[in-house]
């Protein structure tokens with residue numbers, strides 16, 4: 001049977017609340033995603049605590065620095081046994097190569113292409129002369145040639161990336177059920193659309209964590225897949 005592709009983004013300030021939520025929905029998700037908010041607040045201790053839930057841990061740290069620094073950070077998190085770690089493709093080829101070389105054997109390293117909270121206007125404001133689709137495909141190509149396992153992109157690009165990188169590992173956030181609040185996300189699709197387009201991992205946070213009934217929300221999303 002295929003593993004549930006949903007990784008729950010635990011962007012919550014309190015460790016006890018994060019662990020309780022993860023336990024509550026653990027039968028209806030495939031993994032737990034811990035990001036900057038969680039890691040800055042709870043560090044290695046928090047990750048060890050969440051390991052006790054018994055699901056794979058995705059460390060969404062979006063590392064972006066000079067190659068030597070990112071490689072050192074990758075080595076420092078070996079001990080946490082993450083199944084997936086993110087870096088930024090905009091850090092360049094050498095940074096991605098060194099990050100992959102420093103990662104543990106069972107850890108997939110995936111590169112963020114264009115954040116799902118950005119649209120074309122945001123890219124032009126930071127001097128990127130391409131639309132999010134073209135930019136995501138360009139960075140996907142770079143990540144592929146740097147030997148990474150896959151990328152992070154929105155559901156609008158994952159189908160095209162999948163066509164040119166058949167065995168890639170594709171993480172898709174910015175997911176909203178058909179009637180869901182979009183919030184700060186600008187390039188959204190439904191979980192089902194992302195899965196059908198070739199996503200390997202569906203990252204879902206607030207549609208579950210901020211739902212009135214998170215368990216019912218997780219079950220409803222699972223039923224659509």
Ligand SMILES: O=c1ccn([C@@H]2O[C@H](COP(=O)(O)O)[C@@H](O)[C@H]2O)c(=O)[nH]1
Nearest residue numbers: 009035114115116173174203204205206
């Ligand atoms: O491009 C990206 C990369 C990472 N994220 C992360 O995914 C979750 C999404 O949370 P929601 O509450 O479902 O919007 C969050 O942890 C982000 O840091 C992303 O959204 N987009």
